[in-house]
Amino acid sequence: MHARITGTGSYLPTLALTNDDLVSRGVDTSDEWIVERTGIRSRHIADDGQMASDLAVEASLKALAAAGISAEKIDLIILATSTPDYIFPSTACLLQSKLGISGAAAFDVQAVCSGFVYALTVAEKFIRSGSHHCALVVGTEVFSRILDWNDRGTCVLFGDGAGAVILEASDELGILASALHADGSHHGILEVPGNVCGGKVVGEPFVKMDGPAVFKFAVKVLADVAREVLDRAGMEAAALDWLIPHQANIRIIQSTAKKLGLSMDKVITTVDRHGNTSAASIPLALDVAVRDGRIKRGDTLMLEGVGGGFTWGAVILKF
Numbered sequence: 001m002h003a004r005i006t007g008t009g010s011y012l013p014t015l016a017l018t019n020d021d022l023v024s025r026g027v028d029t030s031d032e033w034i035v036e037r038t039g040i041r042s043r044h045i046a047d048d049g050q051m052a053s054d055l056a057v058e059a060s061l062k063a064l065a066a067a068g069i070s071a072e073k074i075d076l077i078i079l080a081t082s083t084p085d086y087i088f089p090s091t092a093c094l095l096q097s098k099l100g101i102s103g104a105a106a107f108d109v110q111a112v113c114s115g116f117v118y119a120l121t122v123a124e125k126f127i128r129s130g131s132h133h134c135a136l137v138v139g140t141e142v143f144s145r146i147l148d149w150n151d152r153g154t155c156v157l158f159g160d161g162a163g164a165v166i167l168e169a170s171d172e173l174g175i176l177a178s179a180l181h182a183d184g185s186h187h188g189i190l191e192v193p194g195n196v197c198g199g200k201v202v203g204e205p206f207v208k209m210d211g212p213a214v215f216k217f218a219v220k221v222l223a224d225v226a227r228e229v230l231d232r233a234g235m236e237a238a239a240l241d242w243l244i245p246h247q248a249n250i251r252i253i254q255s256t257a258k259k260l261g262l263s264m265d266k267v268i269t270t271v272d273r274h275g276n277t278s279a280a281s282i283p284l285a286l287d288v289a290v291r292d293g294r295i296k297r298g299d300t301l302m303l304e305g306v307g308g309g310f311t312w313g314a315v316i317l318k319f
C-alpha cells in the first residue's frame with residue numbers, strides 16, 4: 001500500500017504588496033535591497049478578518065476538486081501552521097467544521113516552515129499503516145499577524161497563504177522516502193518568544209530572527225537532508241524531475257540546487273511572488289507548478305523545508 005497525492009490546491013489572499021508598497025507604508029528598506037538579498041518582489045497579506053482556517057478551506061476545496069472526491073471521503077486532517085486561529089481548538093478542527101464534515105481525525109502540526117513536510121510525512125505513516133485511507137494535508141499561515149512592521153530585518157520577508165494536498169492510499173507509487181529532524185538547541189535564532197497568561201501577552205508576540213545565523217544553518221541542513229532522503233530512496237539527484245524547496249530566500253534555494261548538482265530549471269520557485277509563507281510555501285509552490293503544467297503525473301519530486309525549532313526535513317515522491 002502506497003500513499004499518493006491525488007489532488008493539490010492553494011489560496012492567496014487578494015491583497016498583494018510589492019516591495020515599493022512596503023517603502024510607501026513606511027518600512028525603512030528598498031526594492032533593490034530586498035530583491036538582491038532575498039529574491040522577493042511581492043507578497044500577499046490576508047484581510048483583517050481572514051484566519052488561517054479561512055485560507056485553508058479555500059486551498060482544501062481546490063485540492064478536493066482536483067482529486068475528484070467529496071470532503072466526506074476524508075478520514076484524516078493534518079494541518080501545519082504557526083499562526084493558528086485560536087490557542088485551541090486546533091485549526092484542523094476549525095477547518096473540518098468549515099468543510100462541513102465530522103468524524104475524521106484532525107490535528108495541527110507545529111514545525112514552523114518545515115510544517116508541511118512534517119505533516120505530509122505523518123500522514124503517509126497513517127496511510128501506510130492501513131488505519132486511514134484519505135488524508136487532507138494542509139499548510140496555512142497568516143504570518144503577517146506576527147510581524148513587527150518596524151523590524152525591517154523580518155517584516156519584508158514573509159507573506160500569507162495556504163496550500164493543500166489530498167493523500168490517498170493507492171496501489172501506485174507515491175511517497176518513496178522521507179526524513180525529519182529537529183535540534184531545539186537552536187530555538188533562539190528564529191522564534192516568536194511570547195505566550196498568553198492571565199489574559200495578557202507575556203514576552204514578545206513577534207518574529208525575532210538572527211538572519212545570517214538562520215541562513216548558514218538552513219544552507220547546511222537542506223543539503224544534508226536532501227542527500228539523506230536520496231540515499232533512503234536509493235536515487236541520485238539527477239533522477240529528480242523537480243525540487244520544490246521551502247521558499248524563504250532565492251540564495252538559499254540556489255545554494256541547495258548547486259550542492260545537488262541540479263540546474264535551476266528543475267527548481268520550482270515562487271519566493272519572488274509569495275515571499276516566505278512558512279508552512280504554506282511548499283504546497284503553494286507545488287500547486288502553482290501542477291496547475292501551470294510543469295509538474296506532470298509520474299514526475300519524481302523532492303520537497304524540502306527548514307524552519308524554527310530548528311526543524312528540517314525532506315520527502316521524495318512520485319507525483
Ligand code: UT7
Nearest residue numbers: 029030033037038113152153156211212214215248249307
Ligand atoms: O523560513 C526560514 C526563515 N528565514 C530564513 O530563511 C531567512 C534566512 N536569512 C536570510 O534570508 C538573510 O539573512 C536576510 C535576507 C534575512 C538578511 O540578509 P543578509 O545578507 O544576511 O543581511 P544582514 O542581516 O547581514 O544585514 C546586512 C545589512 C545590515 O545593515 P548594516 O549593519 O550592514 O549597516 C542590516 O541592517 O542590511 C540591513 N538590512 C536591511 N536594509 C534594507 C536588514 N534588513 C534590511 C532591509 N532593507 N529590509
